[in-house]
Each structure stands twice: as C-alpha cells, then as structure tokens.
Amino acid sequence: MSLRWKKVMKSRPAEDTGGDKTPAKHNDVERSSDEGSDSVDQAIICQAEDEGACEITGCVVLNPKSIVVADLWNKSLKLLSTDASKPEVISCLKLECSPFDLTLIPGDKIAVTVPEEEKIVFASIQKEALSLDDAPGKGKRDGFYLHCKSYGINYSDQKLYVVIRKKDNEENxxxxxxxxxxxxxxxxxxxxxxxxxxxxxxxxDKIYMTSDSGTLRFKKRTGDIKFVDKDRFSYGIIEVDGDIIVCNKSRNSVHTVSRSSKLAYFSGRKELLAIPKPLALCYCPDTKRLFVSQSRESGGRANVLTVRQMK
Known part of the structure; x- marks a missing residue:
C-alpha cells in the first residue's frame, strides 16, 4: 500500500471552545467534500451531549465502522461510529481519573493507561456499550497497578509495552x-x-518512541537507542506497512520518519498532512483512512477526529 494523500479541500476552522462546559453543538463542525473530485475531508465528533471541550490523547480502530478514543479532559472512554448513518458517540464510559492512551489486546479487550491512578485498566464492548472489565489472567483484578504514572501503550507478541515515569524524578x-x-x-x-x-x-524488532526531544528508535535485540527524527515535541506515533508516522505539534505536521527498511514506502521523511497541533492518530487498513486528533490548543477542532483518505 502506498501512503499517498488525496487532495483535500480545507474546512473552515471551528470556533474555539476553550475549557468551558458549553454543551456540544454538532453543527459547529463543517464537513466538506471537493465536488467533482475524489477528495475527502471528514470530521467525526467526539464530544458527547452536555460535555465540555475534549482532548483526545489516544485512539484505536476496532473495525472499519468504529473507533475507541481516550478523552483526557472529560475523563472518559468513548466508542465512536465512522458510519454516517449512526450517532457518532455511541457509548461513553466515565472514569474516576483521566485516561491517556489505549491499545487492543487478545480477548477483545482494550488496555488503557490512567496516569493519576498509576495503573492500566481494561475495558470491553458488549452490544455497542463500553464497560470496565477484569484484567487478563485467572485472578479477578480491576487492573495492573504499576505504582508509577503510565502514558503511551502498545501490544505485541503477548506483551504490553508501556511508557512510565517514576515518582522520584519527573524526568525518570x-x-x-x-x-x-x-x-x-x-x-x-x-x-x-x-x-x-x-x-x-x-x-x-524495533520500538519507536516520541518525546520532547524527537522520535527515538530502540532495538530490542541490541538495546541500541538513536534518534530517527529530531523535531521536538513529537506526540502520537503509529506504524503502517513499514512506515512510521508521527504527529508533531511544534511543526503542525503529520509526517513519516526516516527508516532503513525495504518495507517502508518512503526512503526518508515526508510530510503527509499539515494540521494544527496534531496529538494522536490511528489507521484503518480496510478503508485506508487515517484518524487524527488535535490538542485543545487548536480550538474547536479538539472536539473531533479529522479523517484523511489514503490511496
């Protein structure tokens, strides 16, 4: 699959909602299509009725018609529909503390990092409704306690990989x-x-991590760590068919980072999308669509996922 973007007609920026508690107004967000071409510019609303402004810090595709997101500011997990015939927020699960990131694991569960609770909690979906679930394993537990703040999370080969920060030092x-x-x-x-x-x-065999200093690559076998991209303030990151795609808030850009791999479509860095303050992203291989959230610094766009079509 080649990661080429279709030409997109820019939509009018939504009004800045800031941090107020104004109920969601679903007609504030403009959906546009470039008539006479195959361009797409879609916005999926993440803000539920009677909710304040969102900040979507994590998202994961369940299937071609649904996504689960972590809403930091509204302390909730949300099941969103990508099907225009359904309400966009299908289910909203309120948590005691703010979630940060999430990943799918076997058994149709979702693992979620909750920094302030210093744990990973688990959720599942039954009949289009999100609910908390027991942690994996034989014992009935309400999560994995880490005794440190947890942020980015990913699953691979029966293992959970988690970015944590120790209590003794803010930079540990x-x-x-x-x-x-x-x-x-x-x-x-x-x-x-x-x-x-x-x-x-x-x-x-490689793990890519984003940080204030840029994007780093860690090799599992050798333990070697190096920068692959030195743009500061990198955030969401995903892998798509060998390409590593990164959100960078300082550049207002979603771009690939350089990789030496025959699998990668791009030989070096290439900007895929210019978008204000991108924060988190996920990709649906079936529909070849990329979903990008934006920080509250972007104003009203923080309340939606922007969808971009890949060829």
Whole structure:
C-alpha cells in the first residue's frame, strides 16, 4: 500500500471552545467534500451531549465502522461510529481519573493507561456499550497497578509495552515490558537521558518512541537507542506497512520518519498532512483512512477526529 494523500479541500476552522462546559453543538463542525473530485475531508465528533471541550490523547480502530478514543479532559472512554448513518458517540464510559492512551489486546479487550491512578485498566464492548472489565489472567483484578504514572501503550507478541515515569524524578522515564496475561514486569529499560516521553509503536524488532526531544528508535535485540527524527515535541506515533508516522505539534505536521527498511514506502521523511497541533492518530487498513486528533490548543477542532483518505 502506498501512503499517498488525496487532495483535500480545507474546512473552515471551528470556533474555539476553550475549557468551558458549553454543551456540544454538532453543527459547529463543517464537513466538506471537493465536488467533482475524489477528495475527502471528514470530521467525526467526539464530544458527547452536555460535555465540555475534549482532548483526545489516544485512539484505536476496532473495525472499519468504529473507533475507541481516550478523552483526557472529560475523563472518559468513548466508542465512536465512522458510519454516517449512526450517532457518532455511541457509548461513553466515565472514569474516576483521566485516561491517556489505549491499545487492543487478545480477548477483545482494550488496555488503557490512567496516569493519576498509576495503573492500566481494561475495558470491553458488549452490544455497542463500553464497560470496565477484569484484567487478563485467572485472578479477578480491576487492573495492573504499576505504582508509577503510565502514558503511551502498545501490544505485541503477548506483551504490553508501556511508557512510565517514576515518582522520584519527573524526568525518570522508563520503557516497561509486561506479561499481558498477568502483569508481572518482564523488563524495564531506563530512558533518563531523554525528556518528555509520551507514545510508542512497534515494528518487528524495533520500538519507536516520541518525546520532547524527537522520535527515538530502540532495538530490542541490541538495546541500541538513536534518534530517527529530531523535531521536538513529537506526540502520537503509529506504524503502517513499514512506515512510521508521527504527529508533531511544534511543526503542525503529520509526517513519516526516516527508516532503513525495504518495507517502508518512503526512503526518508515526508510530510503527509499539515494540521494544527496534531496529538494522536490511528489507521484503518480496510478503508485506508487515517484518524487524527488535535490538542485543545487548536480550538474547536479538539472536539473531533479529522479523517484523511489514503490511496
């Protein structure tokens, strides 16, 4: 699959909602299409009725018609429909503390990091309704307690990979590898020499992580760490067919980072999308659509997921 963007007609920016508690107005967001061409510019509303402004810090595609997002500011997980014939917020699960990131794991569960609770909680969907679920394993538990703040999370080969920050130092970040079946730590990799770790994605034997200093690559076998992109304030990151795609708030850009791999379509960095303050992203391989959230700094656009069609 080649990661080429269709030409997009820019939509009018939505009005800045700031941090108020104004009920959602679903007609505030403009949906547009470039008539006479195959351009697409769609916005999926994440703001439920009677909710304040959103900040979507994590998102994951369940299937071609639904997405689950973590709404930091409204302390909730939300099931969203990508089907225009359905209400966009199908289910909203309120949490005691704000979620940050989420990933799919076996058994149709969703693992969610909750920094303030210093744990990973689990959710599932039954009859289009989100609910908290027991942690994996034989014992009935309400999550994995980490005793440290957790941020980006990803699943691969029966393991959970989590960015954590230790209590003793605000810059004491580590990459934690957990057994998905019962939670015991398999490995902890110090990252103190870097600042502001947030998200991660996994591609074969490499782990890519975003931070205030840029995007780093960690090789599982050798333990080698190096920068692959030095643009500061990198946020959401995903892997699509060998390409590593990153959100960068300082550049207002979603772009690929350089990789030496025969799998990667791009040989170096390439900007895919100019968008104000991109924060998190996910991709649906069936429909070849990319979903991007924006921080509250972008104003009313923080209340929607912007959808971009790939060829």
């Amino acid at each position: 970040y580590q990459l934690l590898i957990l057994n998905v079946a019962d939670g015991p730590t398999l490995k902890s990799i110090p990252m103190q020499q870097y600042r502001g770790f947030r998200y991660l994605t996994i591609c074969h």
